[in-house]
Amino acid sequence: MAELLIADEIVVEAPIEVVWRVVTNPELMTGWFADVVDLVIEPGARGRLRFGDQGGPVVVEEVEPPSRFTFRWNHPEGSEPLAGNSMLVAFTLAAEGPERTRVRVVESGHELTAWPDAEKQRYADEHREGWAEFLARLAGVVLP
Template identity: 45%
Template sequence: MCNQRLHVDEAEIDVRPGGAGRLVWTERATNGTGATADIVVERVEPPHLFSFRWAFDDGGEPADGNSVLVEFTLASEGEGTRLRVTEHGLEQIHWSEEQKSSFAEDHIEGWAKHLGDLAAYAARKAGAAVR
């Protein structure tokens, strides 16, 4: 288990389909150094869906087959809201199996941390316990 910070330190996103963005970490979970990820917004459908593509070749245009699609969906569930986060497309990227495996492992751990932090934050704001 990693004990370094996993949250993004800076984010700049043009929140519209085709909009560019950049996520910056000053410390990265896997190697302790900084990292920057360029993203391109895919879909924006308030208040239920937001998606972006990342992990594409520098200078390339992200598309199905050369990038990972991250989707955030919100749905009413009882008296609450369910957030679902998925990443698609890793299997189509032309990386080695070792690179794909490392990416997947980092992201499984990272999303678990981020979503846990988000649930705790939302619970504090609502004055409720995390379920």
């Protein structure tokens, strides 16, 4: 099987506080990520993300301003998101000087599902492409 790792990063020309706000403010998230973000950004919060005609539940796990934000998604409706039935998305932000921020996103958990290997690979490939697109959009949205 090919690489299952879903990870990408980008350096944004803006201070970490500005990038953090764009990554974690639901109103601003619609400019680079989901079409609809119905979510409060606090640990344990439950909400929904919508991408066109697709979407589903999301649960916030960690919020550590201005450096770490994680959530679980893609778990079956009505179930508790756990390792094996959901994916964990982790954003890590690191200042690289006063006006530059490295944003890294890692999505994991698909490798723990009971899916066939081909489905795990399809998911990894599609989401790797998706995160590259989302990060490129993020860089275009961030304005100091």
